Amino acid sequence: MRRPGTRTVLLGVLVVSLLLAGVVSFYAASAPDGLTKVSQDQGFADTETDHAAGDGPFAGYGSSFISDERLSGGVAGVVGVLVVLALAGGLTLLVRRRGEPADQPVDQPADEPVDQDR
Amino acid sequence: MHVPDGFLDAPTSVGTGVVAAAAVGLALRGARRELDDRTAPLAGLVAAFVFATQMLNFPVAAGTTGHLMGGAIAAVLVGPWTGVLCTSVVFVVQALLFADGGITALGTNIVLMGVVTCAVGWGVFRLLQAVLPKRVSMVPLAAGIGAFVSVPAAALVFVGLYAVGGVAPLPLDNLTTAMLGVHLLIGVGEGVITFLAVGSIIAVRPDLVHGARRVLAQRTLEVRTSPTASAA
Numbered sequence: 200m201r202r203p204g205t206r207t208v209l210l211g212v213l214v215v216s217l218l219l220a221g222v223v224s225f226y227a228a229s230a231p232d233g234l235t236k237v238s239q240d241q242g243f244a245d246t247e248t249d250h251a252a253g254d255g256p257f258a259g260y261g262s263s264f265i266s267d268e269r270l271s272g273g274v275a276g277v278v279g280v281l282v283v284l285a286l287a288g289g290l291t292l293l294v295r296r297r298g299e300p301a302d303q304p305v306d307q308p309a310d311e312p313v314d315q316d317r
Numbered sequence: 318m319h320v321p322d323g324f325l326d327a328p329t330s331v332g333t334g335v336v337a338a339a340a341v342g343l344a345l346r347g348a349r350r351e352l353d354d355r356t357a358p359l360a361g362l363v364a365a366f367v368f369a370t371q372m373l374n375f376p377v378a379a380g381t382t383g384h385l386m387g388g389a390i391a392a393v394l395v396g397p398w399t400g401v402l403c404t405s406v407v408f409v410v411q412a413l414l415f416a417d418g419g420i421t422a423l424g425t426n427i428v429l430m431g432v433v434t435c436a437v438g439w440g441v442f443r444l445l446q447a448v449l450p451k452r453v454s455m456v457p458l459a460a461g462i463g464a465f466v467s468v469p470a471a472a473l474v475f476v477g478l479y480a481v482g483g484v485a486p487l488p489l490d491n492l493t494t495a496m497l498g499v500h501l502l503i504g505v506g507e508g509v510i511t512f513l514a515v516g517s518i519i520a521v522r523p524d525l526v527h528g529a530r531r532v533l534a535q536r537t538l539e540v541r542t543s544p545t546a547s548a549a
Contacts, residue, residue, distance in 0.1 A: 205355070208522050212362040220369035228374045228382040233499040234318045234475070236381035241492055243485035248323035250416040258416035260372060276372055279410060283368040287406040288361020291399060294345060295352035 213284070220276030224260070225269050318386065318471060318500070319411065320426055322419030329482025334424030340432045341405050347398030351527060359525055360395045364403035366514070367391060371407065375506050383503030386430045386471065389438025389464035390511045393456070393528035394518065397439040404431035425478065429471045438467035438511075442528060456519055456529045461512030468504035472496040 203211075231239065238244040256263050257275045265271040325333075352360060367387035374382035387407070391400030408426045411417040418426045442463035449455040476493050515526065523529045 203521050205358075205522070205525065208518065208525060209358055209362055212359070212366055212518075216362065216366045216369040219366075220372050224369075224372040227372060227384075228376045230374075230376065230380050230382045232318065232374060233377070233381055233383050233472070233496070233503050234320065237492070237495045237499060238324070241487055241495060243324065243483070243487060246323045246484040247321040248419075250322060251420050252413055253416045255414060255416060257414050260415050260417070275415070276369065279368050279372075279415065280365045282414060283407055283410050284361050284365040286410065287364030287403050288358070290402060290406065291348065291352055291357045291360035291395075294348050294402070295354065295357035296349060297354065 216280050216284075217277055220280045221273040224276045225272055318383075318426075318430060318475065318503075319408075319418035320422040320429065320475070322421045324419075324484060325422065325425060325478060326482040326484055327421070329478060330421045330425060332424075332482075333422075333428045333478065337405070337424035337427035337432065340401055340428070344398045344401035344405075348396065348402050351396030351399045356395065356525065356527070360399050360403055363391050363394050363400075364406050367404060368407045368410065370510060371411070377499060377502040377506065381499055383468075383499070383506055385507055385510050386434045386468060388431055388434025388436075388471075389442065389460060389467045389507070390514055392435045392439035393442055393460040393463070393511070393515055394526055396527040397435050399527075400435040400439070401431055404435065407431075429475055429478075433471045433474050434464075434467040437470040438463040441466045446528075446531070451532050451535050453519060453523045453529055453532050456523070456526065456532065457512045457516035460515040460528060461508040464511035465504045465508030468507045469497055469500045472500035 230236075235244065238247070250258070252258060257278060260272055260275045260279075262271045262274045265274055367385065367390065370385040370387065372384070374384045377383045386404075388400055388404055391403045395403065405427045408418055408423060408431060412420050412423050412426070438460075440463070442459045445459035445462055446455070449459060473493070473496070476489065476496050479487070479492060480489050515528075518526055519529060523533060
């Protein structure tokens with residue numbers, strides 16, 4: 200079996216992330232998360248203070264400029280994925296070792312596939 | 318488990334901010350050893366994947382939900398230091414752009430859901446790797462169990478922080494029981510998602526998975542030395 204090239208795998212992760220944040224997130228459960236629920240049950244939920252960025256265009260994973268609920272959340276999710284990708288991708292590309300392999304205990308596996316897609 | 322503004326007092330929030338900044342600083346150095354031209358592109362995508370899955374709350378019990386924290390999955394896929402960087406970026410974007418997790422609590426959230434889950438997830442993963450058979454197929458299992466443990470661990474650290482700087486006075490044993498109970502359940506979800514996601518990459522390209530490097534290297538070594546090894 201020919202293994203998929205690195206670019207195919209990376210593209211796959213990107214497509215899955217965009218679909219999860221842009222489409223599937225609409226169907227996520229909306230009940231309070233573990234900490235929020237505990238804070239309500241234990242009686243310290245009201246110590247939460249207003250969020251300084253609470254009026255932003257994407258606050259609460261919605262797009263304030265889109266009225267359709269599904270589209271509003273989907274656009275916010277896609278924007279989030281792309282912003283995180285740009286920042287984390289940029290940061291890790293800056294930090295990486297250029298032109299030399301990172302620490303490996305022993306040399307590369309012999310069956311290392313070459314990039315098929317160029 | 319995004320901590321909002323106001324749960325912890327200012328000195329505690331400053332303290333976690335300092336710890337988070339130091340951890341990110343160390344991670345910037347450590348990640349350099351983990352990232353090269355071949356592995357660096359995956360790191361940004363792992364951060365994007367963690368962000369996406371954090372939008373997917375799943376029900377865990379009556380009236381409550383949980384979502385992936387992602388430290389363990391990132392640590393196993395791209396390395397623990399890189400994992401701290403990836404999850405930290407996610408929490409910064411969530412706090413500033415989506416108002417999820419307080420801005421004064423940013424350090425707290427990076428420590429709890431980034432540093433603790435990466436450290437515990439990776440630590441348990443490496444421990445299991447030492448005792449489980451040295452096979453690539455064991456990597457997703459060890460990652461999943463590491464992820465499962467990392468969530469209640471983060472919940473316990475939250476209780477510790479709350480004991481130091483919680484704004485409302487609370488009986489800590491009640492808080493501990495409540496936090497551990499719900500986060501053990503969320504941990505099961507974390508473990509399953511981590512097992513599936515790491516398993517998917519392992520199935521197609523195990524060489525891209527940081528946590529599989531030692532196993533792959535060993536496998537290559539065994540093949541090359543098999544004539545002498547069988548004699549010994």
